[in-house]
Amino acid sequence: MIRVEQLHKTFQLDKGGVRAVQGVGFTVNEGEFFTLLGPSGSGKSTILRCLAGLEHPDQGEIIIGSQHVFSSRTKHTVPPEERPIGMVFQSYAIWPHMNVFENVAFPLKRGTKHGQKRLSEGQIAEAVAEALKKVNLAGMEYRPATQLSGGQQQRVALARALAHRPAVLLLDEPLSNLDAKLREEMREELRELTKSLNITSVYVTHDQVEALALSDRIAVLMEGALVAEGLPFELYLHPRDKRVADFLGAANVLEGKILKVEPNGEGVMQTGVGTLHFSSDSPAAAWSAQGKVAALVRPEAIICAAEKPGSAENIFLGTIQRVTFQGSVFNILLRINDATLRVFCDVYNSTLLPSAGQKVYVCIPREHVNVVGAS
Ligand SMILES: Nc1ncnc2c1ncn2[C@@H]1O[C@H](COP(=O)(O)OP(=O)(O)OP(=O)(O)O)[C@@H](O)[C@H]1O
Ligand SMILES: [Mg+2]
Incomplete structure (x- = not known):
């Protein structure tokens, strides 16, 4: 479960500020696939980065699972590595000098996560193998990262995000660098994978077709504010707002x-x-x-x-x-x-x-x- 309340984030620039997120609130249920859909610059990545702890909100409350990870009321913030999350970025962020195994194992080797003890070599190998199996890359452990296709790199990024068995998966436009055909395939796989793991997911995209196909529920963002929220079917057939209707198709x-x-x-x-x-x-x-x-x-x-x-x-x-x-x-x-x-x-x-x-x-x-x- 994720709860976000009254989230605000302004970026200070030389000439004034950018109000990237303006009072956004939403709840994502256990196991739900929730999408933040909006045009470029609407604040999607900023919200996701606030959830991950990579951005410090000006105001708001963020609860992930049983953890209150950010509170402007109590001035409490949990660092990114202690939040129960796995994150996948558009740019893959795969380290080119490492092979597949090393890429996926990297965050596990870094040490304690969510109060867990440091994992042994054997436990790491097991966790990596399990994660690679989930993304259909079993047996590719020793492939150099530079010899992977775009789709394979994205799978490695996904395996890395899943390796420590996070409660929540955060995905920022993970498919937008893939060609159309592969994007469609990966979309279906991602939906099946998140559902079979019953993992709570927050997905960011500007692609309405992707949002409609993947999501249990969609929140539409415009200029830093949430303007609509609902089931894909409902939002598409009965939009309550001209901008939402136009954006969804x-x-x-x-x-x-x-x-x-x-x-x-x-x-x-x-x-x-x-x-x-x-x-x-x-x-x-x-x-x-x-x-x-x-x-x-x-x-x-x-x-x-x-x-x-x-x-x-x-x-x-x-x-x-x-x-x-x-x-x-x-x-x-x-x-x-x-x-x-x-x-x-x-x-x-x-x-x-x-x-x-x-x-x-x-x-x-x-x-x-x-x-x-x-x-
Ligand atoms: N580090 C930063 N410094 C200054 N402004 C920023 C910073 N990060 C984001 N912004 C601004 O905040 C607004 C929201 O940006 P954000 O990256 O969240 O949008 P987005 O919806 O993810 O867009 P896109 O679809 O293009 O990725 C934009 O106007 C952007 O220029
Ligand atoms: Mg973005």
């Missing part, structure tokens, strides 16, 4: 105003494409009071057809402006009345062969219209 943002809302959440709004029916579980009163709202619609939720669909609601006639073939989908840009709409049309389940200039019907199912405040 492609999203059409149709600004407009509410014309009518029923107490059950069903309503009608006026947008650039026309009158849009929606039904949502959000409290209707929250938007009617705001006046201006935005409908968020994922491009893959929209149906595109050459013939007018049977259903009567949320059907619009548009003109295709541009089509990009992306393998599994046609990425279509449409002009409908006063708005542009992006639609991902499934190549295998579509009767449409879209081309620029073509007039097509689109249907926006009301359950996929996500209404949020237009800020």
Whole structure:
């Protein structure tokens, strides 16, 4: 378990300061894979480094397992080597002059960790072998570090972080230096490994696909503040914020105003494409009071057809402006009345062969219209 409360960190520079983390708080449950997702500079690494003890927060409380590792209230801080953590960095941080065994054994040889006694040579060898087996590098002990591929180096870094059996694994963009195919493979392996070890993990990434695929829960960071938190599925399908919707994937943002809302959440709004029916579980009163709202619609939720669909609601006639073939989908840009709409049309389940200039019907199912405040 990890608990972070009211974490603040400002870096002092010659000209003023950078408020890297501004009042962030979250809890990670035992065995959970928790991701801090955000754009570059949003404070992800700073938070992770505060957890590891590599950065000294200005304010806040950090609890890891049963240990209160940082407290600005009591001015108490536990040094990094005494925290029950293993850390993996984007840059691997593998020592080139050592072989695989020496790299993984290095932190074990350094001596006491979490009050444990110094390990014997035999115990170290055992711990290294066990860690290498976990990351599928068994038998590679005596390979020089310089002869390893990027993926193998990353596995060594992971084995090194796991060798002392930490309670918590901290990972800072560990896959971003790998090529796309390997990244995908490693993603699946990492998910399986952390789940089989039931290790509590905090993962940092700016890659939304990676976050969605790996995480039990995601926290979205923007400019040092946590702006959303939830299950991947929930955050993707029902974002409560325009910036979050946009960051988690492609999203059409149709600004407009509410014309009518029923107490059950069903309503009608006026947008650039026309009158849009929606039904949502959000409290209707929250938007009617705001006046201006935005409908968020994922491009893959929209149906595109050459013939007018049977259903009567949320059907619009548009003109295709541009089509990009992306393998599994046609990425279509449409002009409908006063708005542009992006639609991902499934190549295998579509009767449409879209081309620029073509007039097509689109249907926006009301359950996929996500209404949020237009800020
Ligand atoms: N040691 C430092 N000195 C001064 N400013 C820093 C320092 N470390 C980080 N910052 C600043 O703090 C902010 C947050 O940085 P951080 O590295 O946490 O972002 P990040 O979300 O990890 O970004 P990235 O995705 O690019 O790694 C940035 O504006 C960064 O420039
Ligand atoms: Mg970073």
